[in-house]
Structure formats: C-alpha cells, structure tokens
Amino acid sequence: MYNQPLGLSNHSSPDTSTMSNPRFRIAICGGGVGGLTLAVALSRHQDIAVDVYEAAQSFCEIGSGIGVWPRSFKVLRKLGPDFEQQLLQRCGYEYTEEYVPSIKNRKSDQAVGIELFDLMTKGKLMRFHRADFQGVLLSFLPPSCTTHNAKRLISYTQPLENCSRNSSITLTFKDGSTATCDVLIGADGIKSIVRPCMLRELAEDMDPDEKQSVLSCMNPIWSGVTAYRSLVSTQKLRARYPDHRALREFTQYIGKDAYLVTYPISLGKYVNFSGFTLERDLVDLAYEADTDIPRPSFKGKTNDEWVSELTAQQFIEPFKDFEEDAQHILECVEKGTLLAVHTVKTLPSTNFGRVAIIGDAAHAMSPFQGSGAGQSIEDAYLLMTVLGHKSTTLETVPRALAIYDRLRRPFSSEVARRSMRSGQLCASQEDVPLHELGDTITKNWEWAWLTELDDALEEAVRLVEDSSIDVN
Ligand SMILES: Cc1cc2nc3c(=O)[nH]c(=O)nc-3n(C[C@H](O)[C@H](O)[C@H](O)COP(=O)(O)OP(=O)(O)OC[C@H]3O[C@@H](n4cnc5c(N)ncnc54)[C@H](O)[C@@H]3O)c2cc1C
Structure with missing residues (x-):
C-alpha cells in the first residue's frame, strides 16, 4: 500500500x-x-x-x-490491517464483536422527553467525519x-x-x-x-x-424527507452544557413527523447533527412499493433544486417543540444545510x-x-x-x-x-x-x-x- x-x-x-x-x-x-x-x-x-x-x-x-x-x-477490515488501523485511529475507539448499546432513543417532541430504548447491536457503529473516511x-x-x-x-x-x-x-x-x-x-x-x-x-x-x-x-424521486445537517462545535456545546449527552453518545430524539440524530465524531471535535422532517403520505408511498404514482417534486421549496444553506433560525424551526435537551444542541448550531432526500426506485x-x-x-x-x-x-x-x-x-x-x-x-x-x-x-x-x-x-x-x-x-x-x- x-x-x-x-x-x-x-x-x-x-x-x-x-x-x-x-x-x-x-x-x-x-x-x-x-x-x-x-x-x-x-x-x-x-x-x-x-x-x-x-x-x-x-x-x-x-x-x-x-x-x-x-x-x-x-x-472494510478485509482491505487489510493497515487500512483498518487507519480507520480506527479516525474514529477513536476499538473494534468489538460484543453486544453494545449503540443508539439511545428518546421520545422528544414534548416539554419533558422520555427514554424509550437503547438499540443494542452486536458490534459498534463506527462513526467518522466523512472527510477523514475519504x-x-x-x-x-x-x-x-x-x-x-x-x-x-x-x-x-x-x-x-x-x-x-x-x-x-x-x-x-x-x-x-x-x-x-x-x-x-x-x-x-x-x-x-x-x-x-x-x-x-x-x-x-x-x-x-x-x-x-x-x-x-x-x-431520482423526492422521498418526502427533508434533512437538516450541521456540525456543532463540541467546545461550544461543552462550554454551555458540560454534561450534554450528545458529547458522549449517539442519540435519536424521536418526534411525530420529525426527529433528530446526534453523535460525536472526529475524536470528539464535533457533534454531527442530522434532523429530518417527513411528509408521511410520501414516505408511506415510498415504503409500500416502487409505485409509479406521481409524486410531488421538491422543486420550488428552495432556491436550489435539492440543497440550500440555512440560517440558525431557519434550522431550528421544525424542532422548536422538542424537549430542552434537544433545544440545547439546536442553540449551538451556527449554520446548516437543508437537503431534499431523494431515492432511486428498485x-x-x-x-x-x-x-x-x-x-x-x-x-x-x-x-x-x-x-x-x-x-x-x-x-x-x-x-x-x-x-x-x-x-x-x-x-x-x-x-x-x-x-x-x-x-x-x-x-x-x-x-x-x-x-x-x-x-x-x-x-x-x-x-x-x-x-x-x-x-x-x-x-x-x-x-x-x-x-x-x-x-x-x-x-x-x-x-x-x-x-x-x-x-x-
Ligand atoms: C442525511 C444523510 C445521512 C447519511 N448517513 C449515512 C450513514 O451514517 N451511513 C451510511 O452508510 N450512509 C449514510 N448516508 C448515505 C450515504 O451518504 C450515501 O449512500 C453514500 O455517500 C453513497 O456513496 P456513493 O459513492 O455511491 O456516492 P457519492 O458519495 O455521492 O459519490 C459520488 C461521486 O461521484 C461524483 N460524480 C457525480 N457525477 C459524476 C459524473 N457525471 N462524472 C464524474 N463524477 C461524478 C461526485 O462528485 C461524487 O464524488 C446518508 C445520507 C444522507 C442524505
């Protein structure tokens, strides 16, 4: 190599x-x-x-x-021990085949959130900054x-x-x-x-x-899903909320027709933030089958066809009724990107x-x-x-x-x-x-x-x- x-x-x-x-x-x-x-x-x-x-x-x-x-x-491990080693250095934790809690799930579209369940997985979800991985x-x-x-x-x-x-x-x-x-x-x-x-x-x-x-x-067709993506500075979040769960664990903040996912990457330098809103009729349609039922296009909702840059205020809007814990991360978002998630039929x-x-x-x-x-x-x-x-x-x-x-x-x-x-x-x-x-x-x-x-x-x-x- x-x-x-x-x-x-x-x-x-x-x-x-x-x-x-x-x-x-x-x-x-x-x-x-x-x-x-x-x-x-x-x-x-x-x-x-x-x-x-x-x-x-x-x-x-x-x-x-x-x-x-x-x-x-x-x-990826099959690409050789040197390759694997480089990847592990980027995510900062060891490979295991033990059962581990990978994602904490909370019901969060209410003033006080509640723990729902831990997603237990055999082996860890290996998390990277995309640029590190590439x-x-x-x-x-x-x-x-x-x-x-x-x-x-x-x-x-x-x-x-x-x-x-x-x-x-x-x-x-x-x-x-x-x-x-x-x-x-x-x-x-x-x-x-x-x-x-x-x-x-x-x-x-x-x-x-x-x-x-x-x-x-x-x-490609619009899936009915819109993604809100940002990287939050760990330093900023820690300075305001030193014990925030997003600093240490992968959390899904689940809500009706909208939810958030946060997890630390880059050896703790950033918290990756993805929020999603779902137009449920379209999502149901996409799940049911590869139907040929005409689907509305995302065009017109933003200036660009699929992607646009958002201010912090625009970014927060869909998640404003989420629990305090989610609001604390949203406070630290400086800017973000909106993406109309498209998919390809089978x-x-x-x-x-x-x-x-x-x-x-x-x-x-x-x-x-x-x-x-x-x-x-x-x-x-x-x-x-x-x-x-x-x-x-x-x-x-x-x-x-x-x-x-x-x-x-x-x-x-x-x-x-x-x-x-x-x-x-x-x-x-x-x-x-x-x-x-x-x-x-x-x-x-x-x-x-x-x-x-x-x-x-x-x-x-x-x-x-x-x-x-x-x-x-
Ligand atoms: C919000 C969100 C979160 C996601 N999170 C995850 C996750 O955690 N884990 C996961 O496994 N997947 C995740 N995905 C999916 C993942 O990002 C994609 O499936 C993956 O990047 C696809 O890789 P690819 O190489 O097929 O395409 P891409 O990564 O899109 O690469 C395509 C490349 O082709 C180049 N290209 C395009 N057109 C041409 C052309 N005409 N000529 C030459 N070059 C061209 C592009 O510039 C690009 O470099 C996520 C997706 C979204 C939207």
Missing part, C-alpha cells in the same frame, strides 16, 4: 511494468465512498488497470458524519490506479457486438475530452449519468410497456454488457438506517471479487457483472425498504405502540449486525468458477 496526500489531482501514473498489457482496463466514474472503495479493493489485482474519473476539482466530502455498521465494517481511502489508492479530477462524465458508448480489445467503451466528459476503457463502473452517486445511459441501453429492444417501466427508474438491473453501477447510482436510499454508504462498500467488494477472479477475462466480464447484480441488487433493495420502514416507525408513532417500538425497530435493523457479506462472496466465486450456471 502507498500513502498519498489527500486531494491530489491526476496524481498517479500506472505502473507500466505490470500494466503494459493489463487483463482489462476499468474506468470508475465517481470518487465517493463506493468508487474509492472499489479502487482500493482492486489494488490486490495488479494486472487490472484502474482509472477513477471524478467530476469535482478535488476529492472532497461535505462536512458531516457517517456511520458504518458492523456488517459493512467487516468488509482521506483514508485516498491514501490507500495503489499506483495501478490513476485518478482524474474535473472529469464530469456526460455520456458513454458501448459497442455490444464483441468483447475484444478493439471494442472499447468510449467516455465523453463535459470538458469535451474523451477516454476509453474495457469496463465502466458508474459510482457517480444519486444524480448518476451512467444509470440513465445504461437503462436506455437495457430498454432498447423492449416492448413499449416494459420499456416505459425501465425508463421510469432513470431519475432498478430492473444494475448491469448491462460491460457497464455496471454501484452505490447511490444503483440504490440511493433514505438515511434512516445510515446504510447507503455501507451498501456501496459491499457493492464495491463483491464487484472486486468477481472482476478480479483469475478466471474473469475481457470476454467474461458481462457474466461477472451479471453475478454482481444477481447477488447484490436484491439485498440492497431490501435494505432500502427497511431503511424507509425505520423512518416510518419513528415518525408515525401510530403503527406500533411506543413500548413495542424498540423491538420493532431493532428487528427491522438487525441485518446490519447479525448478517455478513461472506455468503454472497462465496456464492459469487462459485458462480464465476462454474460457467455452466445461468446467471441471468
């Missing part, structure tokens, strides 16, 4: 001694959690050339927290990976007749430049360009009804030919189980397993990508469904009596600490090795 400073642009050149004749050339479009995890994971296959194309000028992450549940953290990934990119910043993909063309070296995929970027690759992985987030291009290819020869259904998945496929999508491009989900990034990590690792397998060649790449789709898409869709259910349970307070909320929420969430990716990884290898099995 090679350590590199954060945010370098076009920094590494391929190791030409091993890369003069790579097995194939993978272009990863998007250098967020999913894209960078894939690039780092592929570093163990030095005969595969990797290019990461990132739209931003430098690799940067918004200033907020991110939690990784034990199931996905176990996948910095570790960047520092482990191998020399076989070249990164290109300020490269916003606008389209690609994929010749489908054969899979020879002469039939490269051509990528076109916003600056007018082009590049070629043998395999394209869209890790370009919720506003993915690869997703609609790929779905159009998939739908090409379909009958009109089927085509319409596939194309209806191209664009896709009919996440691969076509030699193109596949991972992470939010494939399954952007609601944030109520803090699992979107974890799912992108799992996608990346399974994709590395099938593409890197020694028997995968340029000709068999489409089969490898079909195996990825078969093993990951049902799981990530189910996670998306459960995540929406978690939000619904917290915000509705009608479906389930309060004294049963803890059990119901825990059962809905326990996949994140009681299951592992390993079975899917074993199955992936079996399917790659036995080409007689139909994987489509």
